[in-house]
Amino acid sequence: ELQLVESGGGLVKPGGSLRLSCAVSGFTFSSCTMNWVRQAPGKGLEWVSSISSSGSFIYFEDSMKGRFTISRDNAKNSLYLQMNSLRAEDTAVYYCASVCSGSYYNWCFWGQGTLVTVSS
Amino acid sequence: QTVVTQEPSLTVSPGGTVTLTCASSTGAVTSGYYPNWFQQKPGQAPRALIYSTSNKHSWTPARFSGSLLGGKAALTLSGVQPEDEAEYYCLLYYGGTQGVFGGGTKLTVL
Numbered sequence: 060e061l062q063l064v065e066s067g068g069g070l071v072k073p074g075g076s077l078r079l080s081c082a083v084s085g086f087t088f089s090s091c092t093m094n095w096v097r098q099a100p101g102k103g104l105e106w107v108s109s110i111s112s113s114g115s116f117i118y119f120e121d122s123m124k125g126r127f128t129i130s131r132d133n134a135k136n137s138l139y140l141q142m143n144s145l146r147a148e149d150t151a152v153y154y155c156a157s158v159c160s161g162s163y164y165n166w167c168f169w170g171q172g173t174l175v176t177v178s179s
Numbered sequence: 180q181t182v183v184t185q186e187p188s189l190t191v192s193p194g195g196t197v198t199l200t201c202a203s204s205t206g207a208v209t210s211g212y213y214p215n216w217f218q219q220k221p222g223q224a225p226r227a228l229i230y231s232t233s234n235k236h237s238w239t240p241a242r243f244s245g246s247l248l249g250g251k252a253a254l255t256l257s258g259v260q261p262e263d264e265a266e267y268y269c270l271l272y273y274g275g276t277q278g279v280f281g282g283g284t285k286l287t288v289l
Contacts (some may be wrong), residue, residue: 094278096225096280102278103266103268103280103281103282103283104217104219104268104270104283105277106270106277106280109276109278118277119277120277121277128233141231154225156223156225159230162231163275164213164215164231165213165215165230165231165234165270166215166217166227166230166270167227167230167236168227169224169225169226169227170224171224172224
């Protein structure tokens with residue numbers, strides 16, 4: 060069964076850090092570009108970052124560069140998002156999403172999301 | 180700051196046809212922006228519908244189609260069903276690397 064399961068969300072104080080994980084099963088993770096997308100409460104989707112299948116190419120939305128780091132472990136079929144210097148405006152549901160195998164641009168599957176709340 | 184613009188809301192009658200559009204602040208949308216379309220229902224994760232302008236996934240109902248229309252990416256629903264009521268988002272790529280989502284279109288089936 061195809062699954063993307065995010066974890067690691069929770070309540071964190073401003074300036075704090077969190078590491079999100081996305082465990083993947085049911086498709087060839089090592090062949091797929093992966094993305095993080097977030098959605099603030101009641102708002103639209105916001106692309107955060109992407110990482111190529113090998114991890115060689117990494118891209119970020121400009122406002123998150125320098126604070127967030129994306130990585131992957133193909134041996135563990137897992138994707139990660141390290142978030143530092145968190146701000147109230149980072150409060151959102153964070154989704155991992157895969158691109159279809161063999162493509163960078165053709166999005167396929169989404170996880171159910173994990174909620175990050177930044178508040179004192 | 181690149182902005183991708185969608186209609187905030189649209190209403191369609193059951194069985195009708197509706198077209199949602201996706202415009203770029205940088206100019207005409209072409210296939211080189213690799214438009215993707217997603218559907219999101221309340222309380223659920225988004226679901227991919229269309230990729231690379233007009234390609235459907237195996238799970239995409241036949242009534243959904245993607246195209247380029249008047250310099251915009253477009254998603255057309257023909258023979259709308261009540262279950263199509265949802266928020267729809269487009270995604271465009273800039274410089275081949277940066278993804279930008281549109282603000283979403285809330286589709287009401289009434």
